[in-house]
Amino acid sequence: MENRQIIITTINEQRYEIEGEKAFMPLGTFLREESNLTGTKIVCAEGDCGACTVLLARDIGVDGKLIFKSVNSCILPLYLIDGAQVVTVEGLKISDTELHPVQQSMVDCNGAQCGYCTPGFICAMAGMAEKLKIENKEITEKRAKNFLTGNLCRCTGYKPILEAALSIDLSNVQLLKDRFHNPDWLVEMKEIKGKPVNMNFSVKTIKQNIYLPISIDQAIKAKAADPELRLIGGSTDLGVVVNKGRMTTPKAMALYHIDELKKISHDQEFIVVGATATLSEFEDYIENFIPELKKMLHIFASPQIKNQATLVGNVVNGSPIADTIPFLMVSDSIVALQSVNGVREVLMSEFYLGYKKLDMKPDEIVVSVKIPRLKSHEQLRLYKVSMRKDLDISAVTFAGIIEVEQNIIKKARFCFGGVAATVIRLKDIESKIVGEDFTKSTFEAVALSLQQVISPLSDLRASKEYRMKLAQNFFLKFHNEISTGVVS
Ligand SMILES: Cc1cc2nc3c(=O)[nH]c(=O)nc-3n(C[C@H](O)[C@H](O)[C@H](O)COP(=O)(O)OP(=O)(O)OC[C@H]3O[C@@H](n4cnc5c(N)ncnc54)[C@H](O)[C@@H]3O)c2cc1C
Ligand code: FES
Ligand code: FES
Numbered sequence: 001m002e003n004r005q006i007i008i009t010t011i012n013e014q015r016y017e018i019e020g021e022k023a024f025m026p027l028g029t030f031l032r033e034e035s036n037l038t039g040t041k042i043v044c045a046e047g048d049c050g051a052c053t054v055l056l057a058r059d060i061g062v063d064g065k066l067i068f069k070s071v072n073s074c075i076l077p078l079y080l081i082d083g084a085q086v087v088t089v090e091g092l093k094i095s096d097t098e099l100h101p102v103q104q105s106m107v108d109c110n111g112a113q114c115g116y117c118t119p120g121f122i123c124a125m126a127g128m129a130e131k132l133k134i135e136n137k138e139i140t141e142k143r144a145k146n147f148l149t150g151n152l153c154r155c156t157g158y159k160p161i162l163e164a165a166l167s168i169d170l171s172n173v174q175l176l177k178d179r180f181h182n183p184d185w186l187v188e189m190k191e192i193k194g195k196p197v198n199m200n201f202s203v204k205t206i207k208q209n210i211y212l213p214i215s216i217d218q219a220i221k222a223k224a225a226d227p228e229l230r231l232i233g234g235s236t237d238l239g240v241v242v243n244k245g246r247m248t249t250p251k252a253m254a255l256y257h258i259d260e261l262k263k264i265s266h267d268q269e270f271i272v273v274g275a276t277a278t279l280s281e282f283e284d285y286i287e288n289f290i291p292e293l294k295k296m297l298h299i300f301a302s303p304q305i306k307n308q309a310t311l312v313g314n315v316v317n318g319s320p321i322a323d324t325i326p327f328l329m330v331s332d333s334i335v336a337l338q339s340v341n342g343v344r345e346v347l348m349s350e351f352y353l354g355y356k357k358l359d360m361k362p363d364e365i366v367v368s369v370k371i372p373r374l375k376s377h378e379q380l381r382l383y384k385v386s387m388r389k390d391l392d393i394s395a396v397t398f399a400g401i402i403e404v405e406q407n408i409i410k411k412a413r414f415c416f417g418g419v420a421a422t423v424i425r426l427k428d429i430e431s432k433i434v435g436e437d438f439t440k441s442t443f444e445a446v447a448l449s450l451q452q453v454i455s456p457l458s459d460l461r462a463s464k465e466y467r468m469k470l471a472q473n474f475f476l477k478f479h480n481e482i483s484t485g486v487v488s
Contacts, residue, residue, distance in 0.1 A: 009086065010185065019199075023077070027073035027076045028040055031073060040053075050121070050304060051152075055126060056307075057085040057180070060186065066180060075236060076308065077235055079210045082212055094174075101169060112156055117153040117156075124151050128147035139165060144162060150303060198210075198212075210253075216338060223253070226251065234305075234308035236301070236308050260274065261274040274367070279305075318351075329415045331374070331413075332348070333369055334348065335347075336368045336370060339361065352423065381482070383398040383399075394418055397417035399413075400412070409436050412429075414475075416474075419468075433446060
């Protein structure tokens with residue numbers, strides 16, 4: 001099949017064709033330095049402050065219209081927006097004399113002082129308005145705060161910004177999916193996604209490759225031919241490391257043009273999450289299946305990050321404090337890896353061999369994560385403690401699943417993050433506790449025995465003593481919550 005050598009994208013309805021090395025440039029830099037769209041600001045360049053927020057539509061919904069979501073443009077390389085529509089703060093205004101209701105609300109409520117964070121807040125609010133209006137939900141203080149988790153302001157103070165968010169009248173907001181609905185672009189978008197991108201060029205004699213396959217078969221053949229081809233999900237881990245100058249990704253393969261890898265589905269046994277399904281899609285999907293995990297994802301990063309990041313990226317990044325891994329381990333989830341030799345399935349609890357060392361061969365890609373459906377008699381709890389509640393890295397995480405019958409423990413699975421080089425399953429404790437009474441004293445004994453099982457380290461987030469205390473207290477909290485039914 002013929003390959004394409006350029007990335008095609010639209011920004012505020014203007015079409016751009018991007019060639020060669022420029023395709024590695026973060027969208028935020030491209031907006032400011034190449035497109036004269038300097039409304040978008042770059043402050044932290046690592047996904048933490050939201051100043052660079054823009055709206056991105058990469059997918060088409062069931063109504064045949066684009067789905068717009070807020071993302072951080074500072075960590076989003078241009079090759080991840082092939083066939084997409086971007087709307088920036090400049091594109092939001094209705095006309096030269098009329099602002100978007102979100103922009104007007106910020107003006108009316110004095111939501112800006114130096115104004116540096118303001119375009120980011122406006123785009124995040126526009127993302128909120130889009131989602132809430134589509135879901136027929138009101139803007140409440142809780143929801144507004146949640147949608148603005150990923151935006152920082154150092155001078156206005158959050159009160160007027162929150163007031164601006166709360167005074168948006170959703171009935172006056174014309175949805176972006178309607179405003180930017182262009183049937184010609186949708187036809188072109190389908191054509192764009194129907195042709196793989198394969199860009200090969202050299203920068204200072206170093207060979208570079210950007211590959212966007214349109215089938216799994218193409219992806220695994222490319223990985224077999226060149227194991228150095230680096231898989232890129234949403235680039236929320238890699239984009240930060242690249243921006244900090246700690247690594248480059250001269251050979252990058254992203255799978256978002258492969259329709260089957262975008263899907264999340266379920267049957268009686270499993271929920272299957274495709275490699276490019278984002279964390280926000282996953283969060284919405286599991287709302288009724290795994291409410292406890294939904295609660296955890298609620299405090300995972302920010303909406304912008306979750307609109308971009310994938311579950312698979314969290315799994316493969318393999319951080320000992322990754323927030324989804326403890327759940328995936330206690331639920332006995334399975335990673336599905338594929339290469340030209342076929343599909344191989346590995347239990348999450350056996351996937352991590354050491355710090356960032358995975359049971360994944362150089363020619364394999366992760367195609368999905370399979371999560372067993374919770375049984376009605378299994379009780380799950382997930383805990384995360386970090387320095388602040390939102391948008392922060394965990395100090396310690398805990399996941400526990402237990403099955404109790406007539407006050408006897410029939411099955412137990414426990415997992416900790418942040419206390420070792422990888423997230424760990426406590427298999428010895430699990431087997432010892434089965435058959436014991438489901439009492440406080442059983443869990444006090446388990447908490448005490450942790451001293452022999454884990455040896456956490458001190459770092460800038462927490463001391464080893466604090467981590468140990470947290471881990472012990474999580475066991476007591478776990479017992480207390482399940483025995484009383486009261487969430488503490
Ligand atoms: C501001 C900020 C806040 C964050 N908050 C949290 C948080 O609260 N909790 C948390 O756990 N994490 C957090 N993260 C980390 C990050 O967002 C997650 O780990 C995310 O899930 C990574 O997904 P991604 O798709 O962006 O991965 P990428 O950055 O694209 O990739 C991560 C790794 O996965 C590999 N990879 C991706 N797809 C595949 C595939 N199909 N096959 C094989 N390898 C693949 C890549 O090569 C890379 O090694 C945060 C990051 C930022 C910037
Ligand atoms: S510049 Fe701070 S999140 Fe992008
Ligand atoms: S208005 Fe100055 S940083 Fe927010």
